[in-house]
Amino acid sequence: xxxxxxxxxxxxxxxxxxxxxxxxxCAVGLARHGALPPGAAGYGAGxxxxxxxxHLAVRFRAPGADPVLLPIAVLLNGLGLxxxxxxxxxxxxxxxxxxxxxxxxxxxxxxxxxxxxxxDHRVLxxxxxxxxxxxxALLTAPILFPAVNGARIWVRLAGFSLQPGEFAKVxxxxxxxxxxxxxxxxxxxxGRRLWLLRVPTGRVLGPVVAIWLLxxxxxxxxxxxxxxLLFFGLFVVLLYVATGRTGWVAAGLLxxxxxxxxxxxxxxxxxGRVEDWLHPFASIEAGQGPGQLAQSLFAFAAGGVLGTGLxxxxxxxxxxxxxxxxxxxTAGEELxxxxxxxxxxxxxxxxERGYRAGLALRDPFGRLLAVGxxxxxxxxxxxxxxxxxxxxxxxxxxxxxxxxGGSSLVTNWVIVALLVRLSDxxxxxxxxxxxxxxxxxxGEAAAAGAGPAASSYDGTAAP
Amino acid sequence: MTRYIRRAALLCALLLVxxxxxxxxxxxxxxxTYSGNPANRRTDIARWGQPRGDILVGGRPVTGSxxxxxxxxxxxxxxxxxxxAPVTGFASQVYGSTLLEHARDGLLAGTDPGLAAxxxxxxxTRARSAGGTVVTTxxxxxxxxxxEGLAGRHGAVAALDPVTGRxxxxxxxxxxxxxxxxxxxxxxxxxxxxLDGDPDRPMLNRAVGQTYPPGSTFKVVxxxxxxxxxxxxxxxxxxxxxxxxxxxxxRTRLTNEVEGCTxxxxxxxxxxxxNTVFARLGVETGWKAMSRTAAAFGFDAPGPRVPFAVARxxxxxxGASAAKRDRAQLALSSIGQFDTRATPLQMAMVASAVAGDxxxxxxxxxxRTTTAAGTTLSAARPRTLHRAMRxxxxxxxxxxxxxVVEEGTGANAAIPGAVVGGKTGTAQHxxxxxxxxxxxxxxxxxxxxxxxxxVAVAVVVEDARAGRGEISGGGDAAPIARAVMEAVLGDRAxxxx
Numbered sequence: 001x002x003x004x005x006x007x008x009x010x011x012x013x014x015x016x017x018x019x020x021x022x023x024x025x026c027a028v029g030l031a032r033h034g035a036l037p038p039g040a041a042g043y044g045a046g047x048x049x050x051x052x053x054x055h056l057a058v059r060f061r062a063p064g065a066d067p068v069l070l071p072i073a074v075l076l077n078g079l080g081l082x083x084x085x086x087x088x089x090x091x092x093x094x095x096x097x098x099x100x101x102x103x104x105x106x107x108x109x110x111x112x113x114x115x116x117x118x119x120d121h122r123v124l125x126x127x128x129x130x131x132x133x134x135x136x137a138l139l140t141a142p143i144l145f146p147a148v149n150g151a152r153i154w155v156r157l158a159g160f161s162l163q164p165g166e167f168a169k170v171x172x173x174x175x176x177x178x179x180x181x182x183x184x185x186x187x188x189x190x191g192r193r194l195w196l197l198r199v200p201t202g203r204v205l206g207p208v209v210a211i212w213l214l215x216x217x218x219x220x221x222x223x224x225x226x227x228x229l230l231f232f233g234l235f236v237v238l239l240y241v242a243t244g245r246t247g248w249v250a251a252g253l254l255x256x257x258x259x260x261x262x263x264x265x266x267x268x269x270x271x272g273r274v275e276d277w278l279h280p281f282a283s284i285e286a287g288q289g290p291g292q293l294a295q296s297l298f299a300f301a302a303g304g305v306l307g308t309g310l311x312x313x314x315x316x317x318x319x320x321x322x323x324x325x326x327x328x329x330t331a332g333e334e335l336x337x338x339x340x341x342x343x344x345x346x347x348x349x350x351x352e353r354g355y356r357a358g359l360a361l362r363d364p365f366g367r368l369l370a371v372g373x374x375x376x377x378x379x380x381x382x383x384x385x386x387x388x389x390x391x392x393x394x395x396x397x398x399x400x401x402x403x404x405g406g407s408s409l410v411t412n413w414v415i416v417a418l419l420v421r422l423s424d425x426x427x428x429x430x431x432x433x434x435x436x437x438x439x440x441x442x443g444e445a446a447a448a449g450a451g452p453a454a455s456s457y458d459g460t461a462a463p
Numbered sequence: 464m465t466r467y468i469r470r471a472a473l474l475c476a477l478l479l480v481x482x483x484x485x486x487x488x489x490x491x492x493x494x495x496t497y498s499g500n501p502a503n504r505r506t507d508i509a510r511w512g513q514p515r516g517d518i519l520v521g522g523r524p525v526t527g528s529x530x531x532x533x534x535x536x537x538x539x540x541x542x543x544x545x546x547x548a549p550v551t552g553f554a555s556q557v558y559g560s561t562l563l564e565h566a567r568d569g570l571l572a573g574t575d576p577g578l579a580a581x582x583x584x585x586x587x588t589r590a591r592s593a594g595g596t597v598v599t600t601x602x603x604x605x606x607x608x609x610x611e612g613l614a615g616r617h618g619a620v621a622a623l624d625p626v627t628g629r630x631x632x633x634x635x636x637x638x639x640x641x642x643x644x645x646x647x648x649x650x651x652x653x654x655x656x657x658l659d660g661d662p663d664r665p666m667l668n669r670a671v672g673q674t675y676p677p678g679s680t681f682k683v684v685x686x687x688x689x690x691x692x693x694x695x696x697x698x699x700x701x702x703x704x705x706x707x708x709x710x711x712x713x714r715t716r717l718t719n720e721v722e723g724c725t726x727x728x729x730x731x732x733x734x735x736x737x738n739t740v741f742a743r744l745g746v747e748t749g750w751k752a753m754s755r756t757a758a759a760f761g762f763d764a765p766g767p768r769v770p771f772a773v774a775r776x777x778x779x780x781x782g783a784s785a786a787k788r789d790r791a792q793l794a795l796s797s798i799g800q801f802d803t804r805a806t807p808l809q810m811a812m813v814a815s816a817v818a819g820d821x822x823x824x825x826x827x828x829x830x831r832t833t834t835a836a837g838t839t840l841s842a843a844r845p846r847t848l849h850r851a852m853r854x855x856x857x858x859x860x861x862x863x864x865x866x867v868v869e870e871g872t873g874a875n876a877a878i879p880g881a882v883v884g885g886k887t888g889t890a891q892h893x894x895x896x897x898x899x900x901x902x903x904x905x906x907x908x909x910x911x912x913x914x915x916x917x918v919a920v921a922v923v924v925e926d927a928r929a930g931r932g933e934i935s936g937g938g939d940a941a942p943i944a945r946a947v948m949e950a951v952l953g954d955r956a957x958x959x960x
Contacts, residue, residue, distance in 0.1 A: 237474070241467040284502040294502070300489045301497030302505050308589060314505050337490040341483070348479055355472045359465060371468055378475040382482060391485040 006067040007059045013071030014055050018048045021078025024310055028086045031311030043085075046101050047078050050108035057115045058420055064427030065420045066357065072350045073416045076401035077104050077409070079343070082310065083330050084404050087323045090316035096323050096404045103406035107413030114417035121421050125365045128178035135171035136214065138164035142222055153224045163407040165227045166398070169376050170414055172231060176238045177368035179207070184242035184364065223269055226383050226397030232256055233379040238372050242364070264393075277393040292318055292326070296388045299329040300340075307336025323404040325396050328388050344385075347400070351378045354419050360426035362433075370422045373415045504534070509591065511535035511556055516571040516594025516835060518551050518563055521603040524596075526551060535647060539564075544640035546610050549619075549633050549668045550601055550828065552771070553641030558655055562668060563597060563828065564641075566770040570595040570832055570840070577840050593835035600629035600830045600843075604950035605918070609634040612943030617925035619669035621808040622947050625815035625907055625919040627845035628824030630769060632920070632947055633808075639665040671766070671773040674804035675923050678890030679736045680903045680936070681799030683813055683860060684778075686733060686741070687852040688756035689748045690859055698859060701726040708739035711790035717742055720889075733863040734871030736887060738798050745797020746790050753797060754779050759851040760813050760823055766806065767848070769828045776809040777802060799890060810905045810921035812848070817864060817884065818907030818916035821857035823848040860884075868906070875941035876906050881952055883908045885944065887936030901925055904940035908948040910956065918951040920944045 022044040029037030037043075051074045058065050081104065085097040118124075124131075141164050142153050155162045180187070187205065220228060236252040239245075264274045275282070276293050283291045290298065299315040302308065313333035318326045332340050354374025358367045380400055387394035398408035489497070497503065514528035514537045525547045527540040539554045541547065552562025560568055569575040571594045578592035602622075609620035613636035622632035643654035658666050667673060689695040695702070706725040707716040717738055724737035732740035745753055757763060757778035766773030778796060795801035805813075808826060816823045824847060831842040852860070864884025867873040873885035888903030902924040909916040922940040 237471050241464060241471050244464075244467045281500070281502070284500070290500075290502045294500075297489055297493075298497050298500065298503040298505065300486070301494040302503075303490055304494055305491065312589075314508055317504060332486070332490065337486065340486055340490070344479065344482060344486075348476075351475055352472070355468060355475070358468050364464065367464060367468065371471060375471065375475065378478060382478040385482050386485065389482070389485050389489050391481060 006065070007055075007063060010058065010067035010070055011052075011055050013067065014051050014074050017071045017075035017078060018044065018051055020075060021047055021082055024079060024082035025085060027309070028082060028089070028311040031309055032089055043081070043101070046105070047074070047081070050105050054108050054111050054115075057112045061115050062420050062424035064424045064431075066353050066423035066427075068349060068353055069416055069420050069423065072346050073401060073413065076343075076346055077107070079331075080327065080399075080402035080404075080409075083327055083334075083402065084323050086311055086334070087316060087327075087330060089311070099406070100404055100409070103409045104413075106406070107410040110410055111413045111417040111420075114414060115420055118418075118421055121366055121369060121418065121425060122363060124174050124369070125178045125181070128175045131171040131178075132175040135168040135175065138168040138171070139222075147223075153222050153227070160406075163405065165222075165224060166405075166407040166411040169227070169230065169234075170373070170411060170418070173234060173238075173369060173372035173376060176235060177365055177372050180238055180242035181364040181368050187239075188243035188245060220263065220267075223267070224396065225263070225270060225273075226387075226395030229256075229383055229395060230376065230379050230397070234372055234375055237375045237379075238368055241371050242368060270393075273393045273395065277390065280390055292320070293388070293390060293394055295319070296326050296329045297390055299326075300332040300389060303333040303336040303340075305337045307332075307334050307339055310334050321396070324398060325384065325394075325403065326388050327403045328385055328399050331402070332389075343402075344381075347377065347381045350374075350416075351381075353423065357419060357423040357426045360430050361422060362429045366422055366425060370419065370426075373418055373422075376415065377412075507556065508534060510572050510574070511537055513537060513573060513591060513593065515539055515554060516573065516596050518547075518571075519596060519598045520547060520550070520601045520606070522598075523603075531646060533647065538647075539642065539645040541640065541642040544642045545638040546606060547601075548638045548641050548666075549635040549670055550599060550606075551641060552668075553644045553666075555644040555651065555655075556647050557651060558644055561666070562771050563599070566768075567597050567829065567832065570597065575840075578834055595835060595840060596833045596837075598830045598833065599828055600624075600631065601633065601828070602631040602951055602954055604954050605632040605947045606634060608632070608946040608950040609922075609943060610636070610638070612922075612946050613924070617663065617669075618923050618940075619673065619807040620920065620922050620943060620947060621670045621806075621811040622918055622920040622951065623808075623811045623815050623824065623826055625818040625824065625916045628815070628826045629830070629843075629845075630808075630826050630828045631918060631951055633668070633670050633828070635667065635669040637663050637665045669923070670807045671769065671771070672806075674774050674776055674806050674809075675901050675903075675925075676803060676890040676892050677799040677805040677810055678888035678901065678903050678936075679738070679741075679799060680810055680813070680886045680888035680905045680921070681797070681803055681805070682733065682736065682741045683817060683864070683886050683905070684757055684760055684762075685745045685748070685753065685797045686729065686863060687760075687817075687856055687860060688753050689744045690856040691756060691852050692748050692752040694748045694752075695729055695744060697728075698730045698863065699728045701728060702732065702740050702744070704732070704737070704740045704743050706737075706739045708743055708794070710742070710794050711746060713791045715791065717794065730863060730866055733886075734866045736872055741798050742794035746794050748797075750779070750793055753793065756851065759849040760816060761809055761848055762805070766809070767825055767827075769808075769826050771828075773808055773826075774806050776805040799888060807921045807923050810903070810923075811919050813851075814884075814886075814905040814907045814919035814921060816851040817857055817860045818909070818919050819857070820854050821852040822850040864906070872937040873904065873906065873941050875937050876904065876945045876948070878908060878945060878949055878952065881908045881910050881948070883945075883948065885941065887941065889936055899926055902936045902939040904936040904944045906941070906944045906948065908952055910952055913955075917955050918948050920947050922947075 025043050026036050026040055054070055081097055081100055084100050088095045088097050141155050145155055153163050153165055155164055236249055240249045263270050276291060280293045280297060295318040315330040315333045316322055318329055331343055351374045354370050358370035361367045377400055384397040384399050386392040398405045400412045517524035518526045525542050528537040529540050531538050535556045550563060552564045554560040554564035573592045573594040578595050605622055609632045616636055618636050620632055620634040624631055639658050644651055704726060707718045709716050719737050719739055721735045724739050727737055727740055762776045762778040766775050792801050796803045812823050827843050832840045861884050864886055868876050868883045868885045872887040876883055876885045885904060885906030890901040892898045905921045907916050907919040922944045924939045
């Protein structure tokens with residue numbers, strides 16, 4: 001596919017995403033008031049203009065980028081706005097959609113900054129330790145602020161509430177990718193062998209374990225277990241991809257299970273979540289009415305296959321956090337199983353494109369960064385979607401792009417911007433490889449030599 | 464590294480599969496269970512999301528709906544709530560529903576599949592049908608006459624069309640306003656606590672939900688059994704009855720409130736309600752024949768559904784073996800005491816059988832049901848429960864009952880221009896018969912120029928204003944019955960004019 005063709009596909013899909021979102025907005029108005037909502041045009045423009053700007057930035061600054069990434073982000077963001085607007089109708093006086101629209105604009109602005117200003121992702125590698133210090137600062141900041149609903153994850157500044165942990169995700173991904181790209185080989189092949197595990201020297205392993213422990217410790221103190229789980233998963237995935245040591249993954253999972261059991265037993269807040277997960281209807285049997293998870297399950301069940309239709313459900317019964325952590329329940333009730341599968345397909349496609357960029361890139365840092373960012377999205381979707389559908393214990397976390405919450409939305413736009421950059425680089429890498437292969441002198445021998453050369457560049461034995 | 468990236472991607476795919484399987488579980492497999500959970504308010508939100516269908520009396524709705532603007536959008540309203548409460552019951556957003564509101568809930572709420580024009584399509588689109596309409600058989604004039612007659616008292620009235628079984632009046636006193644219970648507010652909760660805790664039990668429909676000892680009104684059944692069995696023949700022949708009558712096998716002496724019962728004729732004994740004569744007549748007729756006739760009238764079987772359930776009326780204590788049914792008990796049962804108990808509606812059915820040709824009509828309250836647009840969904844078809852007695856027996860009983868009104872205890876029920884038959888009753892109850900006796904009156908009426916009877920009615924007054932001993936069905940209950948019968952006859956005359 002030529003690069004201009006890619007951009008043509010992208011702009012068409014972005015247009016489709018905007019249209020779908022406006023259609024959803026109108027459907028809500030028609031269902032509720034029997035008329036098109038007055039803000040439909042403004043809403044459409046508010047979504048279309050930033051989306052178009054983002055497209056132009058990609059067209060001129062990252063012409064080889066994957067054409068699916070931006071449209072998916074626009075569609076998910078637009079759908080999130082529709083769902084939040086729809087829930088706003090049930091909570092007069094607590095309109096969240098306008099703020100979310102502003103956050104979307106800010107998110108796209110950051111997207112533009114990253115796409116325009118970051119010429120080559122490999123620059124980021126130099127800032128690994130700056131990133132980790134920044135991440136730690138962001139993670140510790142909320143300790144100075146009062147806890148909100150049992151979780152100490154908020155920073156309140158000039159009327160704004162921020163969740164710094166969201167931004168820390170990206171910084172940690174950059175740090176892990178840089179660190180493991182540099183030390184992956186040493187981690188995998190140095191150190192002493194201890195029973196089944198090869199334990200690397202403390203000099204190599206020390207910093208990463210220390211930082212990881214610190215960040216997880218901070219999170220446990222802040223009681224934000226969703227993000228804690230996310231960091232742990234990110235760490236394990238990247239460690240595995242960098243070293244290929246299954247033993248570490250097993251050890252990591254064992255540690256995670258042991259940690260989860262211990263925290264679940266000892267920490268009352270978490271213990272309550274586990275109890276809710278095991279017995280979502282216990283509060284009903286106790287005569288106290290359905291809890292949040294029960295209400296969430298009721299909402300999904302009410303949706304059935306085709307859903308009630310936008311604006312026709314009663315997911316607002318979930319009460320607190322219906323627009324944020326439980327936003328998927330509204331999608332499940334009003335769009336049904338069909339709509340939910342479509343939403344999951346969008347996330348799956350986004351993650352798959354991230355992994356594909358990781359596969360196509362030639363530098364280990366880029367590969368790890370792409371895999372890390374895609375994994376953040378995948379793990380986050382799993383943790384929160386699994387939580388609200390009763391698959392795993394519920395931990396507070398934002399559904400990427402859909403949920404109310406500026407910090408999360410802005411962060412996800414940055415993630416997509418980085419993936420756009422990475423996919424553009426991956427395209428160029430692939431083009432160069434084709435050029436290498438197509439070079440006339442050397443013939444068979446040169447072509448045969450290209451494979452091992454690329455492999456050694458990866459730091460692995462297999463292509 | 465490529466291999467490991469692919470494996471990590473595989474992990475993500477596994478997580479996705481886990482999510483998908485679980486979502487299918489929640490939204491498909493467990494959907495019904497979750498949606499049916501009583502704590503899931505969606506069912507109620509949908510049920511109250513549209514105005515409820517109406518209940519019609521005399522072509523006019525006695526119910527309505529008001530927009531609350533709340534989560535449960537439309538709440539029930541009632542015009543003349545206390546008057547029609549024994550018919551409609553209540554439909555509360557919190558406390559459930561009763562009587563017609565309960566028995567025809569699916570139709571009124573719009574969930575009845577018969578309401579949907581295209582049931583399969585509406586299952587797909589989840590469109591809800593508008594609530595249907597329930598047209599009752601109630602005659603508003605008769606209902607009002609009964610309600611006003613019982614004002615300030617405890618008691619019940621049931622009136623039937625003896626030919627078809629249509630329920631013309633169904634009144635219970637004291638009554639209540641069902642509209643007070645409709646909403647979800649604090650006022651509804653207060654009303655519920657007040658009504659539910661009221662010792663007078665205003666929410667009890669005494670006409671169908673309460674049984675009373677029928678007292679002397681049961682002598683109609685005893686007479687029917689005796690005449691059918693041939694134990695009694697000539698109405699004017701002396702019955703060879705002592706006064707007082709010693710109950711068989713005991714030393715208990717049964718007496719009368721009136722004079723002249725010794726050897727009285729059946730006609731005299733019926734008109735003046737001689738206990739001794741009918742106690743002896745029941746014993747002569749025997750358990751078997753008495754039980755058979757009582758059962759044919761509807762006793763000792765689950766009450767009819769009109770469409771809500773009617774309490775079971777009893778003659779012989781159920782389950783008692785024949786050996787235990789001694790003759791003294793039979794004597795008392797035959798005059799409507801001991802184990803004999805009847806709902807007012809059951810006694811109206813007894814009166815109907817006499818008024819007609821001897822067969823008992825199945826009572827019903829719903830004439831027809833329609834969709835909101837007026838298309839008839841179902842229409843009632845009059846049915847006969849049993850033949851309770853022979854035609855000639857019914858004719859002779861009519862003679863006896865008109866005698867009561869013309870020159871007996873029921874003179875208060877006489878209506879000029881109409882043939883009226885009746886039977887009074889004064890039922891003892893309570894430990895040692897210490898309670899204030901219940902005053903009964905059952906009757907039927909036919910316009911003089913009409914071939915068929917127009918109305919059969921049963922009235923019971925729990926707390927007649929007269930003191931103990933003075934109480935009588937003729938004094939307290941008969942005027943109410945007359946008012947109801949006059950209302951029906953007047954309506955019928957007005958219609959025919």
